[in-house]
Amino acid sequence: SAVISQKPSRDICQRGTSLTIQCQVDSQVTMMFWYRQQPGQSLTLIATANQGSEATYESGFVIDKFPISRPNLTFSTLTVSNMSPEDSSIYLCSVETDRPGQPQHFGDGTRLSIL
Amino acid sequence: GENVEQHPSTLSVQEGDSAVIKCTYSDSASNYFPWYKQELGKRPQLIIDIRSNVGEKKDQRIAVTLNKTAKHFSLHITETQPEDSAVYFCAASWRNFNKFYFGSGTKLNVKP
Numbered sequence A: 001s002a003v004i005s006q007k008p009s010r011d012i013c014q015r016g017t018s019l020t021i022q023c024q025v026d027s028q029v030t031m032m033f034w035y036r037q038q039p040g041q042s043l044t045l046i047a048t049a050n051q052g053s054e055a056t057y058e059s060g061f062v063i064d065k066f067p068i069s070r071p072n073l074t075f076s077t078l079t080v081s082n083m084s085p086e087d088s089s090i091y092l093c094s095v096e097t098d099r100p101g102q103p104q105h106f107g108d109g110t111r112l113s114i115l
Numbered sequence B: 001g002e003n004v005e006q007h008p009s010t011l012s013v014q015e016g017d018s019a020v021i022k023c024t025y026s027d028s029a030s031n032y033f034p035w036y037k038q039e040l041g042k043r044p045q046l047i048i049d050i051r052s053n054v055g056e057k058k059d060q061r062i063a064v065t066l067n068k069t070a071k072h073f074s075l076h077i078t079e080t081q082p083e084d085s086a087v088y089f090c091a092a093s094w095r096n097f098n099k100f101y102f103g104s105g106t107k108l109n110v111k112p
Helices: none
Strands: A004-007 A010-013 A019-025 A031-037 A043-049 A068-072 A075-080 A089-096 A110-114 B004-007 B010-014 B019-025 B032-038 B045-051 B056-059 B062-067 B072-077 B086-093 B100-102 B106-111
Touching: A004 A089, A019 A031, A019 A089, A019 A110, A031 A075, A043 A068, A043 A075, A043 B100, A075 A089, B004 B086, B010 B019, B019 B086, B019 B106, B032 B062, B045 B056, B045 B062, B072 B086
Parallel strands: A010 A110, B010 B106
Antiparallel strands: A004 A019, A019 A075, A031 A043, A031 A089, A068 A075, A089 A110, B004 B019, B019 B072, B032 B045, B032 B086, B056 B062, B062 B072, B086 B100, B086 B106
16 A cells, blocks of 8 residues: 655644645555544545645635645645634545545644644 | 444443444445544554445454445454454445545444
8 A cells, every 4th residue: 555654743833824734655646635633533524635636625625724735646735724723633644546446545644733 | 425424432342242333324326435443643544345236344353244225334343352442433435436434433442
């Protein structure tokens, strides 16, 4: 399976600032996804990062708050903008292989705390 | 969109006993159902999955069953061990195969 590296692993940020999370994969993948996992909760899909086009956002998530880049088939970034304490979560990147329906594999996540 | 419900939210068993976690889904077009195990502070790890053309799949102590008519699937862990203690998530893949919708999770505690 693909090796997924996320940076930073954790951060503590001030209210109103923005943070960009990076996701690097060791092989080319078609689909990359960003999830949020709030404390003690399940995983919620934020968006699908599409290479060469705008990300596809799930209901409740908007581009202004969570801009995403996907410059190539091995890399994506998620920015959490104008952060508030409610944004304190673990943000996870996941990837899928080229075959539709293959299992997704997750990075270690970025643990974000907003003061 | 897809709605996945998972029960129970917590499950405590004695070492050696079996554990069963159940999930239901709403969209009959869903056709792929993975299960993930997440230990404290770690990433979710795929432990088993099943596709809609199969009714049951087994991998050593772990098995998953799927009832398409009733739209529910279950995870069965036999001969539980303390290292099975973790949070387990079910998921359903909706329509275009790529989007995973997760259940709310089950915290399994295996008492030695």
